[in-house]
Amino acid sequence: MKRVKLLSLVLAVIAVMSLCTGFTAARDAEDTRVPEGGFKIACSTGMGGNTWVAQYNEDFTQHCEEYKEMGLVSDYQIVNTNADLTEQINQCTALINSGIDCLILWPASTSGVQPIIELAKANDVLVIINNDPAAFEGTYCVCGNxxxxxxxxxxxxxxxxxxxxxxxxxxxxxxxxxxxxxxxxxxxxxxxxxxxxxxxxxxxxxxxxxxxxxxxxxxxxxxxxxxxxxxxxxxxxxxxxxxxxxxxxxxxxxxxxxxxxxxxxxxxxxxxxxxxTYDAYIGCTALDVAINLLQGKTFKDEVLQANPADPSLINSIVVDPAYVVTLEGDQDAPWMEGLTSKAITLDEALELLEDKDDTAALDGGLSTEEVNALFE
Amino acid sequence: MRRPLSYYLRKLLKWSALPAFLLMAASFLIVKYLITGTNINASYITSFLNTNTAVICMSIGVTAVILTGGIDISLGALVSLCNVVAVQLMMHGVHYLPALIIVLLMAVAAGAVNGAVVSYLHVPPLLTTFATQTVFAGLALTVMRVPGGRIAGECTSFYYGKLFGFLPPTILFILVPVVIWKIYRRSPEGTRLYAVGCDEGKAFLSGINVERCRMFAYCFAGFCAGMGAIAYTFYVSAGDPDLGNSLDMRAISAAVIGGVSLSGGYGDVAGGIFGCLFFGMLTNMIVSFKVNVFTQNLLEALILLAGVLMAIAVRNRSMSLKGGLKREGQ
Structure with a gap:
């Protein structure tokens, strides 16, 4: 039995070693990553299984398809995990390894995704932290306020x-x-x-x-x-x-x-x-920001704000809620002071959701034009 | 005397970790040969091991508990607790060595609490560890409410460095529990532990100290969770009170896929290790297949189900080859 186990382990080691070799040269040859037909985008969400995340995924998919038609995105992929950091790191490692240009990362743990960030940096992958603010040097953060x-x-x-x-x-x-x-x-x-x-x-x-x-x-x-x-x-x-x-x-x-x-x-x-609203469209805003950055554009002065997770890091776009729904929809109410949000009535909110399922969320955010205007 | 090939074949078929090993090997080969664009090199494997070391350690620990016929669902919360305690100690100026020793002692003590309640107060293991899971999770939140903090730079440098110039240090965190387990397993106490899992009543009547076997299993599980927590803390370099929350079921599932019988007395830690590696590769496979986000979970669950069924089928076959209920430990 011992010999059999030993033999199996030796075979396993040989298999692993064979995996280690032979691939590096082939990858190096194609490592210039000049996008043909557009950029490769990946999105990893740190939570799954609720209606909000489903809407986030739907919004993101639709927006990626729009960019695909424009020739700016060649391929995209979304992966979900339910607050499982180990799974998210495994997923993101596979994504980065597949040669993506940008990772939009909704962190399962706002402090625990450091290995993903480091791996992405080592592979020249742009990282946009999305939805849950987390502060990491060399990344951008796009999140709701x-x-x-x-x-x-x-x-x-x-x-x-x-x-x-x-x-x-x-x-x-x-x-x-x-x-x-x-x-x-x-x-x-x-x-x-x-x-x-x-x-x-x-x-x-x-x-x-x-x-x-x-x-x-x-x-x-x-x-x-x-x-x-x-x-x-x-x-x-x-x-x-x-x-x-x-x-x-x-x-x-x-x-x-x-x-x-x-x-x-x-x-x-x-x-x-x-x-x-806590807008599921925030994923699309992150995508808009990513496309601009990947094209080599830079933010205008004063656009980037302090990161909500660490105010000493100025790398964030913080988006106000799109809608505030009350019976009266009073735009001048005291709680609306200093916001870019739109106050609407309950009837107006229901009208906006008229053709949607009951599980749909009232949703909005910065348009692509508004995001483009943030760049030089 | 030279044995015939059929002898080794029979032995191989009886190996409890065989299904998990085959699953792991198959998933590696699929990722290597069937999925284009996946660059599997030494750095990939190091990164893969780094990510999965915590759950591998937990799986080793939970296997020991399951072998006694018990279960421990508190280990994930214990990993979280150890993580935040380690980070807070280092943030408050404690040198990393004493901080890590404190964390390991705390993990063993937590395991001892589980073991004592199960063994001496005869509270069912599921209920006991469910209660302590809540306690550990609550303590973790008390120690650190919001994710953050940093660990000593030496720890990160060590973890991301190389042992003897080529080995990833994460191997150490797996090897230590494996060696302890192997030493214990080869001692008479190891055989007794399997006997307790096979039939507690008969084991007791045979003069085996059932409580002591159980205490060891839970303390060992605590120790493994502590090792896993330290590895994870080195890896992520920060604290998070929810860090280990999702790891329990992953570790238990890995052990089951690894051929460990949930009713106790059958299996080995090697199966759990291969099971964890299979889990990690499965995630990579699903990502690499570019499955639609809405069907990823379904596909993953179906593959897992197939894996579990295969593990059970091979285990049953293996047990019948061994002759009825005769267990590995007997």
Whole structure:
């Protein structure tokens, strides 16, 4: 048996060694990477399996096809992983190894993707960090303005409460980068309203089901003491279901931008809510930036902003939410101050989503022309 | 005396790690010969090993636990905890050597807690490790709420360097648990561990100290998770409280693909190692096939299912060759 194992191991070593040789010369010959018909683009997302990611993938695919028709992209590929860093590193290693020009990377771990960045740099692959901000020298970051997202929702709720009342909070996922950027902003805004009391705060893990469980617990514990609900995105439907199951009519809550939620809001008389988009189109914005950079263009002065994950690194394009949905759609409301976002009414939001499935998200972002205008 | 070829063939067919080895070899060959544009060279293999060392270490550890008839789903969270503790210690000025020793001791202690609860309080392993998984994950978040930090430069330099001028240092992190396991496996205690997994009652009646065998398995699993965490920390050079979250199932699946019986008493760590390498190559294959993003998971799951079925079929065949229920450890 020992001999057999030894023999197998020797065979394995020989196989591996044979893999190590013979390829380098062939690759060197074609290593100039002059694009024929366009650039090779890859996108790796750090999360999968929810409607937001599905929309991100659809938007990105469609945008790549448009660039393909224009002859700027010859090939593209998207890979998903569900917060599995090991899988993402394996995926990205294979992508970089296949000779891509640009990697749009939504990091599964904002600190753990260093090996990918180093490998990409060694292979002259442009890296655009996307969606979840992460700070790495030699990369660019294109992400949504997640702190503004939180600030709008919290300020809207505080204004609706006239600065006093009891709220419950349903946050995202502990340790998630966006969540950790949003929660301090909520705390900061709420600190301006000392008469708003947080009865309880829990994590909904960006899951309708978990959010429903948490809200059910809140309703059974605090009942009619709850004046309002402050929740992050993609959990609004679950919260509404908890209210429905408890036989209580919701009156004030922050919602989300999925069509299913917007429809449910419309069908709930007396409910005042606010939805701020966290745009899945951000992947397309990253692609627009990548195409410009790959063509050798440079950013205009003052365009790049501080990285949200490390303000000392100036390498980011931070995009405001595309839409803020309220019943009135008031562009001059206090929470809209200093934003490029568009305030729209609930009816307008539903009109924008008229032909879409219930799982579709209200979505927007910088147009290609707007991105092109950021470059010299 | 020279044995006939059929003898070695039978031995090979009985090798519990054979399915995983074949899967790994097949996936390497597919990536090399069927997928164009994949540049497999020494640097690729080093990078591949670097990425998968943590899960390989975990798989070695979880194999030991499964062999006793148990399971440990807390190892991923333990990897996260070790990672953030190591980074925080170094960030607070602790020299990397004592920091790493503290992390390893902590990992073994965490394994000992699992082992003690399972062995002496007789709480089912799944329930125990589910509870400790939550505890470890919570502790990791307490130690470091947001991903970040840096480790000592020496650690990164070591990990990305070469041993004796050609060996990737990551091999060390795999070799240490393998050597410990091999020494233990060859001792009478190793045989007893397999006996506990085969039939706990009979093992007890035979005078085997069942609790001690289980304690070793869980402590060893903790140690392996600690080694994996150190390797991963060196690799990514930073801390993340969610770093190991997804690794549990990958390590357990790799062990099963590697021919380890979930009911205990059959299998070896080599299978888990090959299983992990197969997992890594599978990801590369899926990427290289340029499958549509919406069908990647489906295809990966189907290939995995085929792998598991193959592993089980070969294991059953191997066990029947060994004669009924006679297990490797007996």
């Amino acid at each position: 997640t702190t503004k997202f939180s600030e709008i929702l919290t300020r809207w709720l505080a204004t609706e409460l006239d600065g006093k009342g009891n709220i419950v909070r349903i946050e995202g996922m502990a340790g998630n980068n966006s969540n950790e950027l949003r929660v301090p902003v909520e705390d900061e805004v709420l600190a301006e309203y000392p008469d708003i009391v947080t009865l309880a705060s829990g994590n909904g893990n960006y899951s309708q089901t978990v959010a429903q469980e948490v809200m059910t617990t809140y309703l059974s514990t605090y009942g009619d003491k709850i004046d309002g609900v402050l929740a992050q995105d993609v959990m609004g439907d679950g919260i509404l279901k908890a209210y429905k199951n408890a036989g209580v009519t919701p009156t004030l809550m922050t919602g989300d931008y999925l069509k299913s939620y917007l429809k449910a809001w419309k069908e709930t008389p007396g409910l005042r809510s606010c939805s701020v």
